[in-house]
Amino acid sequence: MTIGLERARPAVVRDHPNAGWFAVGAVCFGAFMGQLDASIVTLTFPALQHEYGAPLAAVQWVSLAYLLALVGLLAAVGRVADAVGRKLTYVQGFGVFTVASVACGLAPTLGWLVAFRVVQAIGAAMLQANSVALVVRSVREDRARAALGVQAAAQALGLALGPAVGGLLVDTVGWRWVFLVNAPVGLAGLIAGRYLLPRTRERTPLGRFDGAGVGLLATASTALLLVISGVSGLEMPGWLLVALAAATVCAAIGFVLREKAASSPILQLSVLRPPVVSLGLAGALCGYLVLFGPLTLLPQVLGTAGGTGAVLTCLPAGFAVAAVLADRVLPARLGSRGRTVLGALVAAAGCAALGPASAPWEVGVSLVVAGLGLGVFIPANNSAVMSAIPARMSATGGGLVNMARGLGTALGVALVTLCLHTGGETAALAVLAGAGVLAAATGLAARPEQAR
Numbered sequence: 001m002t003i004g005l006e007r008a009r010p011a012v013v014r015d016h017p018n019a020g021w022f023a024v025g026a027v028c029f030g031a032f033m034g035q036l037d038a039s040i041v042t043l044t045f046p047a048l049q050h051e052y053g054a055p056l057a058a059v060q061w062v063s064l065a066y067l068l069a070l071v072g073l074l075a076a077v078g079r080v081a082d083a084v085g086r087k088l089t090y091v092q093g094f095g096v097f098t099v100a101s102v103a104c105g106l107a108p109t110l111g112w113l114v115a116f117r118v119v120q121a122i123g124a125a126m127l128q129a130n131s132v133a134l135v136v137r138s139v140r141e142d143r144a145r146a147a148l149g150v151q152a153a154a155q156a157l158g159l160a161l162g163p164a165v166g167g168l169l170v171d172t173v174g175w176r177w178v179f180l181v182n183a184p185v186g187l188a189g190l191i192a193g194r195y196l197l198p199r200t201r202e203r204t205p206l207g208r209f210d211g212a213g214v215g216l217l218a219t220a221s222t223a224l225l226l227v228i229s230g231v232s233g234l235e236m237p238g239w240l241l242v243a244l245a246a247a248t249v250c251a252a253i254g255f256v257l258r259e260k261a262a263s264s265p266i267l268q269l270s271v272l273r274p275p276v277v278s279l280g281l282a283g284a285l286c287g288y289l290v291l292f293g294p295l296t297l298l299p300q301v302l303g304t305a306g307g308t309g310a311v312l313t314c315l316p317a318g319f320a321v322a323a324v325l326a327d328r329v330l331p332a333r334l335g336s337r338g339r340t341v342l343g344a345l346v347a348a349a350g351c352a353a354l355g356p357a358s359a360p361w362e363v364g365v366s367l368v369v370a371g372l373g374l375g376v377f378i379p380a381n382n383s384a385v386m387s388a389i390p391a392r393m394s395a396t397g398g399g400l401v402n403m404a405r406g407l408g409t410a411l412g413v414a415l416v417t418l419c420l421h422t423g424g425e426t427a428a429l430a431v432l433a434g435a436g437v438l439a440a441a442t443g444l445a446a447r448p449e450q451a452r
Contacts, residue, residue, distance in 0.1 A: 024139065025196065039292075048175065067407075067413070074129050102179070160313050164310055279442040280385035288406075318369065354432075
């Protein structure tokens with residue numbers, strides 16, 4: 001495709017001194033909507049369990065099916081976007097996501113809801129694979145971390161509104177409006193993307209599409225989460241559980257071998273060679289596991305009535321404050337590495353403090369602390385990863401960051417469900433705190449000269 005297929009911004013936008021920040025603002029629509037959807041859906045779980053008489057291990061697939069499709073598609077969509085145009089892919093993704101959201105709100109059965117969530121994930125992949133690339137390529141290099149902080153704040157705003165809005169919608173007009181609420185935001189995002197986003201100037205030829213790689217990645221991630229669900233209470237025979245575990249290992253090994261041999265792989269393994277990239281992606285996975293784990297855990301422990309939604313809002317509210325203010329408040333000499341370590345340890349401390357917390361205000365304060373830590377950690381970590389990836393592969397890099405986010409989110413849902421089924425709330429909190437410590441370790445292991 002040629003650049004002509006991506007319509008130029010109006011001259012008044014293109015020539016404005018803040019044109020780059022206008023583009024960041026347009027991306028924030030997608031960041032807001034994606035995280036609003038991600039945080040709001042967990043509030044529907046108790047209502048879906050009651051309506052369909054299904055266990056949590058089955059209902060969680062309303063989230064997991066979405067996340068699995070997202071994880072399986074992000075790297076591939078990033079490669080396509082680098083070739084055909086990031087703006088084009090992003091705007092079309094908004095359309096797919098919005099239409100699929102309405103379909104989810106009208107779904108007649110649990111099975112149809114899960115199926116429409118997969119379609120919704122296709123649109124989300126088209127958005128998320130491009131979001132980080134559009135942000136860092138729209139502003140000056142020295143403003144990239146601040147721009148990513150603004151994007152993270154938009155994500156946090158979506159996360160913050162999700163629990164409160166979700167709890168209110170489920171308790172009043174019903175769970176279907178949890179999905180229908182995406183429609184007006186999606187329409188606004190379509191308009192903003194058309195008029196505010198820049199056209200793609202640097203492209204990487206796609207070559208032969210690596211369908212086998214996409215299939216192997218999807219198989220490995222799906223089989224892994226099915227295994228976790230089987231152990232968490234989803235009814236399945238023992239032989240199937242063993243077969244799925246074997247499929248996970250075989251598909252993962254097959255994916256690595258395929259990407260080494262493919263002429264045009266969806267994931268160029270050389271991109272992962274710098275430790276700041278590979279460790280940063282592992283850190284991103286842990287960070288989002290910590291972010292979404294409590295959003296699954298607390299509705300099951302506290303229920304959705306009363307002030308649960310307001311209490312859950314404390315986590316993303318802390319995230320938003322830190323994402324916006326960290327670059328101004330923290331000393332510049334701390335750098336991305338220091339911020340990742342500091343932020344991850346603070347987040348781990350917040351999760352650990354949830355254990356002895358009993359009163360709602362104590363839970364809220366602990367969640368604020370965890371959110372503040374994540375708001376420092378995630379923008380700094382993502383900025384370090386993107387700085388080590390060539391500009392011509394920025395959408396591929398952004399796809400990897402968001403793939404790590406999707407997998408971390410899925411594991412946050414699945415591992416909390418597993419812990420509630422086997423070890424209870426204490427085990428779930430231990431997993432979340434441990435993930436925070438592991439995220440800090442990835443930041444320590446990436447040396448400053450590698451990040452540069």
